[in-house]
Amino acid sequence: MTPVxxxxxxxxxxxxxxxxxxxxxxxxxxxxxxxxxxxxxxTVPTTxxxxxxxxxxxxxxxxxxxxxxxxxxxxxxxxWSSVLPNNLVATRNVFDACRDAGIKRVVFASSNHAVGMHExxxxxxxxxxxxxxxxxxxxxxxxxxxxxxxxxxxYGVSKAYGEATxxxxxxxxxxxxxxxxxxxxxxxxxxxxxxxxxxxxSHRDIVQLIRLCLDHEPLRFDIFxxxxxxxxxxxxxxxxxxxxxxxxxxxxxxxxxxx
Amino acid sequence: MTPVxxxxxxxxxxxxxxxxxxxxxxxxxxxxxxxxxxxxxxTVPTTxxxxxxxxxxxxxxxxxxxxxxxxxxxxxxxxWSSVLPNNLVATRNVFDACRDAGIKRVVFASSNHAVGMHExxxxxxxxxxxxxxxxxxxxxxxxxxxxxxxxxxxYGVSKAYGEATxxxxxxxxxxxxxxxxxxxxxxxxxxxxxxxxxxxxSHRDIVQLIRLCLDHEPLRFDIFxxxxxxxxxxxxxxxxxxxxxxxxxxxxxxxxxxx
Numbered sequence: 001m002t003p004v005x006x007x008x009x010x011x012x013x014x015x016x017x018x019x020x021x022x023x024x025x026x027x028x029x030x031x032x033x034x035x036x037x038x039x040x041x042x043t044v045p046t047t048x049x050x051x052x053x054x055x056x057x058x059x060x061x062x063x064x065x066x067x068x069x070x071x072x073x074x075x076x077x078x079x080w081s082s083v084l085p086n087n088l089v090a091t092r093n094v095f096d097a098c099r100d101a102g103i104k105r106v107v108f109a110s111s112n113h114a115v116g117m118h119e120x121x122x123x124x125x126x127x128x129x130x131x132x133x134x135x136x137x138x139x140x141x142x143x144x145x146x147x148x149x150x151x152x153x154x155y156g157v158s159k160a161y162g163e164a165t166x167x168x169x170x171x172x173x174x175x176x177x178x179x180x181x182x183x184x185x186x187x188x189x190x191x192x193x194x195x196x197x198x199x200x201x202s203h204r205d206i207v208q209l210i211r212l213c214l215d216h217e218p219l220r221f222d223i224f225x226x227x228x229x230x231x232x233x234x235x236x237x238x239x240x241x242x243x244x245x246x247x248x249x250x251x252x253x254x255x256x257x258x259x
Numbered sequence: 260m261t262p263v264x265x266x267x268x269x270x271x272x273x274x275x276x277x278x279x280x281x282x283x284x285x286x287x288x289x290x291x292x293x294x295x296x297x298x299x300x301x302t303v304p305t306t307x308x309x310x311x312x313x314x315x316x317x318x319x320x321x322x323x324x325x326x327x328x329x330x331x332x333x334x335x336x337x338x339w340s341s342v343l344p345n346n347l348v349a350t351r352n353v354f355d356a357c358r359d360a361g362i363k364r365v366v367f368a369s370s371n372h373a374v375g376m377h378e379x380x381x382x383x384x385x386x387x388x389x390x391x392x393x394x395x396x397x398x399x400x401x402x403x404x405x406x407x408x409x410x411x412x413x414y415g416v417s418k419a420y421g422e423a424t425x426x427x428x429x430x431x432x433x434x435x436x437x438x439x440x441x442x443x444x445x446x447x448x449x450x451x452x453x454x455x456x457x458x459x460x461s462h463r464d465i466v467q468l469i470r471l472c473l474d475h476e477p478l479r480f481d482i483f484x485x486x487x488x489x490x491x492x493x494x495x496x497x498x499x500x501x502x503x504x505x506x507x508x509x510x511x512x513x514x515x516x517x518x
Contacts, residue, residue, distance in 0.1 A: 080351060080355070084348070088347060088420075089343070092339060092413075096339070114423075117426070117430045117431075146407065148405065148426075149408065149419075149422070149423045149426060150426050150427075150430060151423050151424075151426060151427045152427070152430075152431065153427065153431075154351075154427070156423075156427065157423045157424050157427050160408075160419070160420070160423040161347075161416070161419070161420045161423065163408070164373075164408045164410050164415075164416045164419040164420065165410075165416050167376070167407075167408060167409050167410060168409075168410045168411070168412065168413070168415065168416050171376045171409060171411075172376075172411065172412075
């Protein structure tokens with residue numbers, strides 16, 4: 001089946017997830033990149049611009065069917081002075097310009113940090129340090145897309161803000177919006193510590209999830225967690241499985257002996 | 260009992276709710292006002308300043324125990340160009356400066372518009388236009404503090420953002436934060452149309468709720484709806500009743516014949 005969306009802008013295209021995405025799905029979509037700096041080794045045509053500047057956003061969006069909005073200051077402890085332009089203003093600009101340009105769909109890189117404080121509650125606080133005593137991994141209550149917003153930093157607040165903005169544009173202007181509360185995606189592409197045995201998301205699993213969010217019909221607004229099928233995960237994947245057919249291929253547990 | 264907080268800064272002190280608050284509770288708190296413009300008839304000492312300017316915020320906070328943060332562009336359809344400085348930046352500044360200044364508690368004026376799109380779902384969509392057929396007012400499922408964020412404008416998004424910011428400062432820095440999703444508070448102090456038979460909040464009821472949020476112990480972070488005990492209300496007050504002892508005195512239904 002031909003995908004409904006073909007021409008896809010990837011913001012923050014110099015980043016890790018963008019790199020995996022355009023590499024793995026080059027045959028499926030016609031990707032264009034956008035980044036604040038000119039890439040040294042671009043793998044896709046790239047528009048250089050600042051997403052906090054609306055004219056730069058409009059220019060990057062020209063002719064696109066969909067946007068995967070990954071561009072942001074992605075540091076969990078990013079200072080407000082950077083979060084304000086790069087996450088808050090930029091994300092509002094992307095959604096607003098997408099509406100104006102008649103873009104069909106936006107996949108927004110939210111983050112588990114929008115709800116990061118849940119992780120300090122029992123039993124998650126124990127799982128993240130490997131204290132599994134008395135816990136059954138098949139019966140850990142999952143943190144899902146309906147939990148209360150509990151950010152752990154300005155970065156997390158900005159992601160909650162992006163979700164709220166996406167909901168507004170979806171419900172009021174018909175933009176289709178999928179928000180991904182992405183877990184731990186790293187360069188090594190394997191869990192690096194005890195916490196990541198719960199929170200890891202492999203490159204191929206996040207790429208699969210983004211692909212499903214681009215192609216799945218119908219979709220209006222929804223929130224999914226980007227996490228692999230880890231034995232000790234505490235973020236829900238049932239909702240992504242039920243709505244999108246997400247079928248993650250990786251499990252951090254397979255790497256336990258190597259962390 | 261002596262209130263725990265005594266010196267209270269009211270931001271946006273030129274506004275309607277602030278006026279009712281400082282009038283009704285003048286004996287209970289030592290109020291100081293803050294507004295962007297010099298008031299023509301100030302009823303409390305007032306600091307003039309711009310909340311999007313951190314230095315102005317710090318100056319206004321000097322010596323305070325608590326803040327009732329009402330200052331914002333309060334138009335439901337406020338444009339982004341105003342929401343950005345007056346609601347987003349200002350609210351972050353207030354929370355951040357409160358942490359730095361060791362302020363005990365913040366009562367944040369959120370809004371029903373943070374979750375305004377729920378109102379277009381059945382049965383709320385019928386209640387707001389007076390189509391009560393088949394509905395029992397005592398059994399309308401209430402929109403409560405746990406529903407999903409569904410803003411109906413940039414204003415509503417900014418209020419969801421303020422709640423997320425409040426949660427962050429409460430959980431990470433010990434600031435005590437109450438967010439009020441305020442309904443319809445108007446100058447006439449009575450419901451003016453069919454929708455307001457559901458959404459009205461009288462002056463004395465919102466003043467009571469703010470007082471409870473300033474005084475109640477313990478409080479860490481919570482969200483309450485600011486609405487009178489209206490026959491056809493669809494926003495939950497049980498949570499405010501259970502946590503704070505909120506006992507609204509007014510019911511919009513008493514004014515039905517006069518709208």
